[in-house]
Amino acid sequence: MARAFIFPGQGSQAVGMGGELAEAFPAARQVFEEIDDALEQRLFRLMQDGPESDLVLTENAQPALMAVSMAVMRVLEAEGNVDLKKSAKFVAGHSLGEYSALAAAGAIGLADTARLLKRRGKAMQRAVPVGEGAMAALLGLSLEEASAVAEEAAQGEVCAAANDNATGQVVVSGSSAAIDRAVEIAKEKGAKKSMRLNVSAPFHCALMQPAADEMRDALEGVTIKAPVVPVVANVTAGAVSDPERIRELLVMQVTAMVRWRESVLYMKDQGVGSLHEIGSGKVLATMTRRIDREIEASAVNTPEDIEKLLASL
Structure with a gap:
């Protein structure tokens, strides 16, 4: 039975996220330190101590959620010698989670992903005045x-x-x-x-076009490699591996609908029987059960979750 690793989007953030991972695993701490350095911001401290009103800001929530997802991935690699190419048929992520999926699959470097998400969050917030x-x-x-x-x-x-x-x-x-x-x-x-x-803003609609234009500029300056496993893209609900197509779809994603239900069903049609949600919360695992109860779904964000997943691989 094939597996896929999926990555959560905005709304899954919570004060304290990633704390257990950092305490238990040096590999997780290193991820949080790398992202702090890339952003020149004490993001991990904000993730641990809040205030929540700052953590939920789009420009903070997006890189923070990616940070937890990548911390889990690095721990799986360090503790269990997990090779994504051997362990998963696809990766996919909900909205910003697509960036986490691409980082996990080696298509975009960790520092670049953090900077892109920081800029994406700011651009989305600027695109439409609050209240409009x-x-x-x-x-x-x-x-x-x-x-x-x-x-x-x-x-x-x-x-x-x-x-x-x-x-x-x-x-x-x-x-x-x-x-x-x-x-x-x-x-x-x-x-x-x-x-x-x-x-805080009307995401994934035509009002986000200014943010899409900014992300086009941002993505032009970033190296994108072919992912080690295909990414199921939000825009198409289909697999993509070509770096230039990935770049194009990430721009389109800002204004396009997130086709998550179709993405999950596409993966099932391709033989995937279990989805592992890598990162904060369990929103996508819960959605999976609503989409198709035949697909197994689990959330992986604590040391215990990681131990359980490693035992099943």
Whole structure:
């Protein structure tokens, strides 16, 4: 049975994350130190001590989540001699998690990944003034139904499906007033629940185009190698290994929908029977069970989780 390693996105951050890893494993401590040096910031201290209000800022949350994911990967390599090429058929990540996946697969260096995510977070926050954009979760509607709600709610403004996370779990993104309309229309259309999300910007929609333009510039200056295993890209829900195509898709990803449900089903169709969520939290493992209960899913973020995974490889 083939495996894939998957990497969480924004929302999985929590004060204290990575602390157990750093205490238990020198390889994890080294990752956190390398990222602090690359960013010229005491990010690990912020991850441990907060305040949470600073950690959740997009420019901090994105590199911090990647840091925990890469700390787990380095520990797996150091403690269990894990060779990703032998252990996984694919890697994939949700939004910023795609950068973690690429770093894990050796396509982008650790320092470059940290700097790219710091810049990505800042660019996304700058793209839309606070209060002018929003996101909402529409629960109980299919992607087609949620897209129809977004189209009806737009009324000349931006409103689009941003995350197809799991069956009946779609997030829409766009102009603040349009998102408010989408919440009400979704209720009328039979959504089990529709609610605005507590996010700082309208991610993965056309309003993010200024951030996409900035990331195009940022990515041009970074070396991207072929990953040791293919990456299942958010934009296409298919495998990619060509460095220039990866670069192109990372730019597109800023404004495009995250096709996570389709990505998981693609991996299943390719023979993957188990997914291991590498990094903070267990959001993707929980989503996997909603997408297809035949796929085994586990979260790997503590020393105990690592020991369990190594015993199964």
